[in-house]
Amino acid sequence: MVNKGMSLKLQVFLLISCLTVFSFSFGLYNNISTMRDYLNEQLASHAQGAAHSLGLSISPYMNEQNLVVAETMTNVIFDSGYYQLIQFTDIDEVVQFKRTIDFPTLSVPNWFMASFPLQPPIMTSEVSDGWRLAGQLSVQSHVGISYNNLWHHAVTSLTTTFILLIITLLIAYFILKAVLRPLKTIEQQANSASKKRFITNPIIPFTTELKAVVDAMNQMIANIQRAFKEQTQLAENLAKHAYIDSLTELPNRRALLKNFESIQSTNTPQKNQFYLGLIALPSLKSINDKQGYAAGDAYIKLGANIISKQLNQITEIQLYRVSGSEFAFLSPLTEDAVKLVHKQLIDILVANKTEHDVEDGFAKYTVTCIGANESFSDTLKRLDSQLTTNPYCDKHAELILSQADNSHHTREEWAHILTHFTEYFINELKHCNQDNFELKCIPLDDFFDLLLQPVVDNQQSIMYVESFVGFKFNGESLPTLDVFSMADKLGVLLELEQAITCFIFYKLTHIKKTPIAINISNQAIQSSAFTHWLFNLYQLQQKKLPPLLYEIKESGVILSSAVTTSFINKAKELKIDIVIENFGSNLNSFHYIRNLNVDFTKLDPCFVHDIDQADTRFFVQTVTQICHGIGLKVIAAQLETPAMIGIFSNIHVDGLQGNGLYAVQNLTTLIPVTLDSSWSCTLQLSDFCPPSNHEAE
Template sequence: MYETSSTHSSGISLKTQLYGLVFFLALMSFFSSLIMSVDHTRNYLNEQMGIHAQDAATSLGLSISPYLGEENIVIAETMMAAIFDSGYYASMVLVSPENKNLLSMNHPSTIEGVPQWFIDLFPLSPPTRNSEVSSGWTIAGTLHVTSHPGVSYLQLWNYSLNALSGLLFTLVASLLVAYIIIKAVLRPLYIVTEQANAITKKQFIYNKRTPITKELRLVTSAINSMVKNVQKTFISMTDHTEILTKEAYKDNLSQMGNRRAFENQLHSHFDERRITQASIVLITLPSLQNINLELGYKDGDEYILKAVKIIKLWLSNIQGTQFYRIAGGCFIVTFPVSLDLCIKNIENAQKKLNAFNSNRYSNGFAKLVMCSYNKKDNTGDLLSRLDTLSTQHKALVSSADAFNEYKAPALGLQEWKMLINDIISSGDIAFSFQPVVLKDKPLPLYSELFTHFTHNNESINNGQFFAMAERLDLTSALDKKLIMAFTNLKKHYQDQRFAINLSDQSLHDEEFLSWLENYIPLNKETFENIVFEINESSLLNDIDSAKEVIALLKQHDIKVCIERFGSNLSSFKYLRGLNVDYVKLDGSYTRDLISNPDNNYFIHAVNQICQGLGITVIACHIENEETFEKILDLSIGAYQGKYLQSPHKITINHKKNNSQSHTFNLELAYDLT
């Protein structure tokens, strides 16, 4: 099955266990202290009632002894009643030697001001004390005195309330102190946990605080050492990979791709963007040789850098544009669009280059020619065609007529705008899929979706369509349409994981991201198994903005993939701060894997770096068995390409009919052993 969408920690936290233990012990201590204290007071009051009854019996017996005769018994009764009416006694009984009641007085057993449950819980047993009463030298009777428990119960109740208040205050104060102490003790552990979580998010945080607790100090030191070693390894590997990349694919002076990079990536537009036609520009510096001979190579380098600045400034407006320096004064620029969509950019660049014409540049500052090309054109033939164009035009190219194969666009801007808006508002969008296969597992990691548009029953070229949408600032609106269409599709395939692409414009559009943040919770089930693929060029345009987007997606357990990884020949250190799950290598490294051994080292290095960060590397555009076997030798985590399965159209009816054909069969078992 698919890997789980998120990893949730299970079990009870140490903080909860410690707080629970302290709270339990505090409560046990509180209740035991309260019960023992009340019980001790109860026993004391029972003893006090016994002493009180005995004193009363003794003193009263002595007082009434002279009045026990028949003629004075009323005086004895009066004296007895005076003491009894004080309310501290439950009963007073004077019994004759013949066991006959001479005098008897009793109070009701009602107790006021004390709850009955308390009386039942802590019963008092008022003792009865006796005193013999003499009349002369004879025993006239026995006086039995029993104390009334009412006052004792009230005293016991009041004492219990005071004890409860005091012990409760002590309990709260103790728990507060325990909370502060435990929090202080556990703070270093929280920091260690944050360090560990940060590592899973490809971030390296060093804890400079030294805990007081010996054990935690050792743990902190160990984690810091681990972070330092992982970071050191990451930096070492990325530095090594950057050096390898620069040596193999980058021009040192211009920081553009070199001829090898150009040959690798010439046809990348066709596979990555599903287009049928691209455009290429050759820019030459005809005065470079004279500058080097007359003024020196330093001035020649300045000449080159000045041209590079203009070229990048005026030709980088189209997403996916690639720049190369293939020789001393020769530059190549490729566009993932047809000529009609980039002609204005080229004309503007030519005007800016012509503005530097002067006596300093005897043969002119720069010369520019361009043509279209398709996937069948090889590098040698294409360069020959451009060289022929450049040779034919001896003068500086400054007008549109000099551009070879330039054709008027089939649709004007307003027509394109209407077409795109029609599709956004009410157009139908079809999808096809291509699985990304995990190594040694029969089920795919996910399936990448590709969109298809039609207008008047005719297919629209995706590359041209998205290029015009970007030019007209409609990409974000189009992405909303695609996501909503995907949501409707996903309802029929809840158990499948799909990947959809997020455009450059949408990635950095606050309004779109706000819409997405509100849209995801409303379609939570749809977004449970989903991957957003972000183009590396789009991400590098604004790393900080991309981090915010990735953080937003991660809040909803959405996985993120960087596609066309390595196409910009830039530093890979940016991966350290990005919480991404997958990187999909640029197809140029896979397509040229057999003939270009440098690609092996590059892919191997990237794979090692990503494995250290917990990122799965995906090799795409695998189109033959030889390439696939080579990729397997490099231990890449996942694969994609026509050799494994070509893109196939998705039809919802297919799902309903339970068809077994591979129009939509994501459970293909690939033998990867």
């Protein structure tokens, strides 16, 4: 509570409680003190009355012969127990008789008697023998009964005071709760705003000051919502106009070109394979000529719906409309995935050829593997040639890829490789304890490499460092896409993700303070078992790790917003920041982003590589303003040239990343070989290779 602060309601209630307790305690003390003074007066009065009464009673017996009668009368009164001292002294101050009693043991606590002492006075009365003064009678009342009375009075007063105190505090609590209830909704509204959830407060307090605060907050939230809505609508309209075909609502040729260039700028021969497919509707011209353009449009929309519905069943495949009668799809695929797409497309094209009797056939298609450094126009020319000479349009068409497949491994070999990657995790790491975790992870160095690339701000300071994992087997570097694709196909994807996570956590123990981002796949986020394991592992290793960020793809958010939100909320509880990758690739980006508690958005690479276009630049600037308006930082990745870096710096993007700034670096090159495994450091930009010193791999 001290670290998080103390609520105003609690502070006020504690203040009221302290004042109330002090007031009631003082009142109780004053009550008991008043009762004590009253009892002292009663003891004095009682003793004075007894002295007068007894003095008159014994005055006839003051001669020497009858003095024993006076003493007997005194004994009778003393034995009543109400007196502590009765003494008769003659005129020569000689004590003739005296009765006293020791202070008895009482049921009253000693501390109470010490705190509230009773001091009964000794009262005197002159005794006469006729006209002659015979002596003086002294009487002191006994305090035992008075102490008992004072103690019972104190207990009763304390009980009553305590009950009144509880009732008073309860009343004060409920009054305070009612008065400050709107303040709780203001706090919730402020916390929601800090998490990018902008909601108005429907409760209007009657307290003038709080009402002014609520009205101001609601007005501010309304302005933010209106500005966000207007800018979002503008950005969506720009995106639709620039990248969406108005008839089919599919991405257009320009969007395809952007993605193609983005792929070619980041893909290398030893990494992932990408395939481009071309689908033509050959009967469009005859339909337009014979039935009119409306029928032609209907034919195009029908073809788009059928093909996109079929391709949507396979993840990461996007259909584009590139011209009047032509569609294309672009995706990173394995050879098995290409064969699956081929079979599904052939089946659907044959079925619709039979169902829709059109003059030149319903549709035909071809597909090719994109060559390294191959231009978009060259690839499209090759596809046009294939579509003319050898299109796939019947179920007997055999798939022939014009580019050689880089994968030389059979399914059995992949099973052996993935077993090699995951078996060690299952047998050794899955149930190991915290103490020997790092020791157990050392053999993972034979399977994986940890690669790092910094994200820097405009002042050339590290915002965070993104981590990547490279796969190796028997000295061979394996394509990341193929590894994950085959792991998914063979049912060991989550085990592979867990092994990779253990490896990353183990390697990150060498890094201190520098924030490190880890990529989490869509399949991992969707698995409750994996996320539970991930957060448990993080909590066990948290003290040894640097600050972490999780990078998740926008497609994962679109796939399941509820599951992704739950994952993000759990991460935020553990102080882990969140980065949304490929932001802006979906038109729904602005609808979900304001409801997620994320920290960074990383622009989709297609916008980065098309930034030299004025409308793309304006769109990115609008996106940046929208994100800044709700407290998000924007990152541009895959920056390759100084011109791109300069443009993004001028439009106030928060973070920059790419080989044009600093190249990807293997962690093993940062750890001095002369030092042992306990070595650790804070990463600096000087640890990474600038572009002038970097040679493309």
